Amino acid sequence: MSEQHIETEVAVIGGGVQGAGIAQAAAAAGYKVTIFERHHWAAGTSQRSSKLIHGGLRYLETGQIPLVYHSLQERARLLKNAPDLVKPVKFFIPIYKDTSRRPWQIRAGLTLYYLLSGGGQLARFRSVPKSEWDQLDGISTNDLQAVFQYWDGQTNDKLLTEAVIRSAQEMGVTTLASAELMEARKTANGYRLTIRTLDGHIHCDCKCLVNAGGPWVNDIGHRIETDTAPRSIDLVRGSHILVNKTLSQGVYYMESPRDGRAVFAMPWGDKALIGTTEVIHEEGADNVTPSTEEISYLQATFGHFFKNDDATVLEAWAGLRVLPKSSELANKRDRDTFFLCDDPKKASLIAVYGGKLTSYRHTAERVMDYITESLGKRTVVADTRRLPLSPLPQGSE
Numbered sequence: 001m002s003e004q005h006i007e008t009e010v011a012v013i014g015g016g017v018q019g020a021g022i023a024q025a026a027a028a029a030g031y032k033v034t035i036f037e038r039h040h041w042a043a044g045t046s047q048r049s050s051k052l053i054h055g056g057l058r059y060l061e062t063g064q065i066p067l068v069y070h071s072l073q074e075r076a077r078l079l080k081n082a083p084d085l086v087k088p089v090k091f092f093i094p095i096y097k098d099t100s101r102r103p104w105q106i107r108a109g110l111t112l113y114y115l116l117s118g119g120g121q122l123a124r125f126r127s128v129p130k131s132e133w134d135q136l137d138g139i140s141t142n143d144l145q146a147v148f149q150y151w152d153g154q155t156n157d158k159l160l161t162e163a164v165i166r167s168a169q170e171m172g173v174t175t176l177a178s179a180e181l182m183e184a185r186k187t188a189n190g191y192r193l194t195i196r197t198l199d200g201h202i203h204c205d206c207k208c209l210v211n212a213g214g215p216w217v218n219d220i221g222h223r224i225e226t227d228t229a230p231r232s233i234d235l236v237r238g239s240h241i242l243v244n245k246t247l248s249q250g251v252y253y254m255e256s257p258r259d260g261r262a263v264f265a266m267p268w269g270d271k272a273l274i275g276t277t278e279v280i281h282e283e284g285a286d287n288v289t290p291s292t293e294e295i296s297y298l299q300a301t302f303g304h305f306f307k308n309d310d311a312t313v314l315e316a317w318a319g320l321r322v323l324p325k326s327s328e329l330a331n332k333r334d335r336d337t338f339f340l341c342d343d344p345k346k347a348s349l350i351a352v353y354g355g356k357l358t359s360y361r362h363t364a365e366r367v368m369d370y371i372t373e374s375l376g377k378r379t380v381v382a383d384t385r386r387l388p389l390s391p392l393p394q395g396s397e
């Protein structure tokens, strides 16, 4: 059993996209950074998302304008900085006789989406003429009244997270996987962490501790000595199924016939990814799986729109959203990141709750505001708004 002692300025717990982004941003701002992940990079929610790099058209309905705005800014940056990881994709919104959202509402939403994105190629949208409906991957045309098409982005969330980790490594971040935070004790200058590794323990002294534990944020919080109470949250399960269907045109925005929720059918290689659900998750955050009800809900939604296709499930998985605790329906709640900080002027502990894959860099900037206020400014090494991100070349480790 080995025992090691290390020192760092900023210690990040959790190697999902948020932790990776914070490690990258802190290194870019000139701090000495170490990130600890108990399994492997993107072991949690960051490989179980819908893999969309988007502003979130549907969030306009709940008035989440700032979230949509900064997500659209981040979408544009990712398309530019990570062209091999994030691709533009067409989205189709079919409107049937019984669709609750009427064509004028969709047109209004898309116009606002256009304005918030600041224009450009990807902001364009159009009404697809009837003569083209038979090219839409076999979607049902019974009682179809209109189809709108707009643009968003799609990625591989795990590869994107790994690319952010590599970018952090290139700026000198110490990145430790298979390294689980067991305990954090307050010291005069910050925290002393006990990290369990495969062959022993690391003791790490840090000035600023960032808890980016995703759905484990409050479990990790219980291991950290602090007087600051954790934020009250709900974990909301979101499931996906993979079915044998090739979607050659893009993503389809389906309104569930059961409850009117938006469900996407997305191309995933030569298969289709259908998701997602929103179910309050009462159990722990480990080993989450979709329930049979969620699977049949997703199959029924897919089958309603793609009547001639086989909805047999090839694979199914679930991830957990972190949402502020509330009695409101999950799809009406705020999706933006929120924070816990022990002292906004001299933070030694910052916890990150919720947020989007798309806006991980924006979240990291907000965490940097706390860190810079606490530790003071350093010589800036890079600007994360412009750092390129690329996948590993094929065949390399």
Ligand SMILES: Cc1cc2nc3c(=O)[nH]c(=O)nc-3n(C[C@H](O)[C@H](O)[C@H](O)COP(=O)(O)OP(=O)(O)OC[C@H]3O[C@@H](n4cnc5c(N)ncnc54)[C@H](O)[C@@H]3O)c2cc1C
Pocket: 013, 014, 015, 016, 017, 018, 019, 020, 036, 037, 038, 039, 040, 041, 042, 043, 044, 045, 046, 047, 048, 049, 050, 051, 052, 053, 054, 179, 180, 181, 182, 212, 213, 214, 215, 216, 220, 237, 238, 239, 276, 318, 319, 320, 321, 354, 355, 356, 357, 358, 359
């Ligand atoms: C179903 C679903 C669909 C979504 N779809 C989209 C989408 O299409 N587009 C979008 O922008 N956003 C989407 N999101 C949101 C996005 O996926 C999340 O915001 C993001 O992945 C969360 O990343 P994270 O780093 O906070 O958490 P995670 O990725 O869960 O990372 C937390 C990490 O902490 C590690 N950890 C836990 N305990 C410890 C410990 N003690 N020590 C060390 N490490 C520890 C875990 O192993 C894990 O790797 C979706 C979310 C869900 C649930």
